[in-house]
Amino acid sequence: MNKKWSGLLSLILSIGMLAACGANAPSSAPSGTSSGSSSGAPAKQPAAQPEAPKGNAKLKIAVVPKLIGIPYFNASERGAKKAGEELGVDVIYTGPTQADAAQQVKVIEDLIAQKVDVIAVAPNDPASLTPVLKKAKEQGIRVIDWDTPADQSLVEYSVHQIDDEVYGRHVTDLLVEKMGTDSAQIAVLTGGLSAANLNTWIDWATKQAQEKYPNLKFVGDKIASDEKQQVAYQKTLDLIKANPDVKGIMAFSTPAPLGAAQAVQEKGLQDKIAVVGTALPTDSKPFLDDGSLDVATLWDPEKLGYLAVAVAKDLVEGKKLTDGQDVPGVGKIQVKSDGKTIIMGPPTDFTKENAGDYKF
Structure with missing residues (x-):
């Protein structure tokens, strides 16, 4: 009888140990969790979201x-x-x-x-x-x-x-003020033809001319200078030669007004052609001092x-x-x-x- 009860007790203990191990083992697809679906296909995980660096890591x-x-x-x-x-x-x-x-x-x-x-x-x-x-x-x-x-x-x-609209309209107003007339031939010099900010400013500058100064006449299309002062200088010389009656130039992108002013300076046309544009004050100062650039307008x-x-x-x-x-x-x-x-x-x-x- 002792052997019989001893064997039975050993069997009970073994079953208990197996049950405990099963309870601690991870289930491959527990009901109600995101690890699976009713069809057995793995559930789609949410896309990773960017987070700030943890600990001492700098952004x-x-x-x-x-x-x-x-x-x-x-x-x-x-x-x-x-x-x-x-x-x-x-x-x-x-x-x-x-x-x-x-x-x-x-x-x-x-x-x-x-x-x-x-x-x-x-x-x-x-x-x-x-x-x-x-x-x-x-x-x-x-x-x-x-x-x-x-x-x-x-x-x-x-x-x-x-504000793009305010800025573009302001450039046109500046040019008219410096020319001293709202009836003249004018030209537009720009940096790159695909630059969205320059194109937006030019669009608003053009709209201001059409709405407020209908007697202004644009000479040709906007002239690209590839964000280079030397190119702007040469293109302005070509512009002046082809259009001797041009009275004003509005130049967009910081090198462009400098190149335009350089051409006006070389030709001694400070009193005949007004130049305004988007340029830094330190770069503009030599041209502002001699009147080849009438005004630069920008921000810091x-x-x-x-x-x-x-x-x-x-x-x-x-x-x-x-x-x-x-x-x-x-x-x-x-x-x-x-x-x-x-x-x-x-x-x-x-x-x-x-x-x-x-x-x-």
């Missing part, structure tokens, strides 16, 4: 200008790097050496490979960048634009220097570079930007009703009298 924010090596984007680089130091993020400021969309795509491909957290880009040609920016987003990289709009379906914030590109980094940091950290918000190092910003478009502030006009007061 990597890439700022991509249209090109590097010209004064305007050199100034925005100083602002972006200053923001990186003050806001505690790593800033990579890199771009093509020419205003070329294909080169810019290669730069962004490299940044994707580096697994940066944010790409802030000023496109040379928005459409050309759409595929590579889409690729960046698919890999969890946040995308914003600055200086020039990109594909708006891909960016989470669009950082503008100024250092602040724009700073703002691009600040916006990128807030985006990753989930901080919502608000209209009228005071951004340290920049000032109060405007956020439009779409919640995406950010405007840094109104432009500043630089003249012979005040250009020396600025350091950019």
Whole structure:
């Protein structure tokens, strides 16, 4: 009897141990969980969402200008790097050496490979960048634009220097004021024909001329200068030779007004041709001083570079930007009703009298 009960007890203990092991083992498809479905097919997992770096890792924010090596984007680089130091993020400021969309795509491909957290880009040609920016987003990289709009379906914030309509109309008003007449032949010089911001300003400048100054006559189409002062200079010489009665030139992109002024200066036409455009005060001063450039109108590109980094940091950290918000190092910003478009502030006009007061 003792052997019988001893065997029975051993059997009971063995069954209990097996039951306990089964209870602790993971089930391949427990009812009511996301590890499977009633058909036995694996459930679709939610897409990975980008997150801010954990622990002591710094955010990597890439700022991509249209090109590097010209004064305007050199100034925005100083602002972006200053923001990186003050806001505690790593800033990579890199771009093509020419205003070329294909080169810019290669730069962004490299940044994707580096697994940066944010790409802030000023496109040379928005459409050309759409595929590579889409690729960046698919890999969890946040995308914003600055200086020039990109594909708006891909960016989470669009950082503008100024209100485009106000700015474009203002340039036309400046030209008429400096010509001293609203009945004249005028020309438009630009940087690149595909640059969205330049084209938008030109469209509003043209609309202002049509609505307010119907006696202005545009000579030909807008003239591209490839973001190079020397090209703008040569194109302006050609313009003057072909159109000796032209009285005014509005030039968009920071090298363009300088090249136009250089041509006017060389020909001694300061009193016959008015030139206004988007240029830095330090670069403009020699031409403003002798009257070959009547007025330059712009904003502080250092602040724009700073703002691009600040916006990128807030985006990753989930901080919502608000209209009228005071951004340290920049000032109060405007956020439009779409919640995406950010405007840094109104432009500043630089003249012979005040250009020396600025350091950019």
